[in-house]
Amino acid sequence: MIKLTHIESTAPNAPALFLIPGGPGLSSGTLRSLDLLSRSFHLYYVDLPGTNGIPFDRERSLTRLAEDLADEIRKVSRPAFVLGHSFGGFLAAEAAIRSGSAIGVICVSTPFSKECQDIAVENYVDARSPELKVAEERWERAPSDASFRDWLSRYGGMYFSKNKEADGARLLARDVCSHQLFQSLRAEARRLGTLLSRLKEWRGRKFFIAGNHDGLLPVEVQKRDAALGGFSFAPVADASHFVMFDQPETVAGLIESFCATEGRTQ
Numbered sequence: 581m582i583k584l585t586h587i588e589s590t591a592p593n594a595p596a597l598f599l600i601p602g603g604p605g606l607s608s609g610t611l612r613s614l615d616l617l618s619r620s621f622h623l624y625y626v627d628l629p630g631t632n633g634i635p636f637d638r639e640r641s642l643t644r645l646a647e648d649l650a651d652e653i654r655k656v657s658r659p660a661f662v663l664g665h666s667f668g669g670f671l672a673a674e675a676a677i678r679s680g681s682a683i684g685v686i687c688v689s690t691p692f693s694k695e696c697q698d699i700a701v702e703n704y705v706d707a708r709s710p711e712l713k714v715a716e717e718r719w720e721r722a723p724s725d726a727s728f729r730d731w732l733s734r735y736g737g738m739y740f741s742k743n744k745e746a747d748g749a750r751l752l753a754r755d756v757c758s759h760q761l762f763q764s765l766r767a768e769a770r771r772l773g774t775l776l777s778r779l780k781e782w783r784g785r786k787f788f789i790a791g792n793h794d795g796l797l798p799v800e801v802q803k804r805d806a807a808l809g810g811f812s813f814a815p816v817a818d819a820s821h822f823v824m825f826d827q828p829e830t831v832a833g834l835i836e837s838f839c840a841t842e843g844r845t846q
Contacts, residue, residue: 582648583634587615587623595659595683595839597621598649598675602666602689605728605762607631607755611665613828620836622658626668630758639764642772646674653679661785661839666690666821667765670772677782684785686835689821691797692776692805697769700796707738707795719759728759738795741818741826748825779809786811787838789831791819812838 584598585608597617601610608625609632617623628645630636640648653660653675661684664672669690676682691697708716712734719727732739733752740748779786788806790799792815799815806813814834819826 581629581634581637582645582652583627583632584652585623585625585627587618587625589618589620589622591620593658594621595661596624596653596656597835597839598624598626598653598660598662598672600626600649600662600664600668600672600675601631602664602668603732603757603762604628604667604765605631605758605760606732606752607757609755610751610822611824613825614832616828617832617835620832620839621661622656624652624656628758628761630761632756636758636760642671642674642765642768646671646678649675650679654681659683661686663688663835664690665824667769670769670775673775673779676784677778682784684787684839685779686787686789686838687806687811688789688823688831689791689794689797689802690788690805691769691802692772692809693801694770694773696797696801696805699798699801703796704738707736709734709736712736723759723763725757725759728762729753729755729757732757735795737820739821741791741793741820744822744826748822751825776805776809779811782810785838787835788813789823789834790815791821791823791826792817793819794821794823796821814838 662672662676663686669687676685715731719731788811790802824831
């Protein structure tokens with residue numbers, strides 16, 4: 581079951597924008613810094629099973645969730661774009677391709693390639709603070725929504741720019757997340773090796789946004805992934821992995837420019 585939260589646009593004839601959080605297991609609350617995009621889009625925030633009050637009734641594959649979301653996209657009687665943050669970018673891409681009606685996909689800080697995912701693991705290990713190590717051990721001993729939230733809220737600069745670290749930690753510490761969704765989907769990214777080549781062939785518009793100072797995913801590696809998938813690419817200054825939280829107005833402006841044109845941002 582997928583839950584959609586619709587924020588109506590203030591603009592006439594606005595297209596739709598579906599927004600998918602990362603994690604996996606985070607709720608759409610982590611994307612609400614993009615509410616300002618209601619000035620240009622009808623926003624449809626996506627919550628997956630276990631998050632934001634939805635029961636986690638059973639495990640579902642990313643493919644099954646993509647099919648469910650594609651059904652929702654087809655129901656919208658207006659042009660639709662699909663945005664995904666981090667792991668949510670995999671779901672955004674799959675749903676956009678499968679929908680047959682989405683006209684574009686926007687991926688933010690998505691580790692598409694094995695190289696990018698391996699570097700993320702290395703950077704995580706190298707940058708762990710003592711507090712993060714303790715939280716990780718607590719999560720591994722007793723997985724729960726509470727220990728999951730606590731673990732993620734201590735990522736610090738790996739997730740957020742320096743001046744947004746405290747606010748970012750509070751955002752994740754109160755998120756209505758799902759550790760069960762995380763556990764059921766976390767390995768799927770390793771099994772999506774053909775996704776970039778399929779995106780390259782897909783005829784929809786493709787846009788990739790990355791933080792210039794992402795503490796997990798080097799911007800140059802994200803740029804290479806973007807090129808392999810046929811994406812236009814835009815780096816954002818003074819931003820880490822949660823680009824849209826660090827620089828919401830900049831990210832919103834990039835999205836609006838891309839969706840209003842043929843998306844030639846480089």
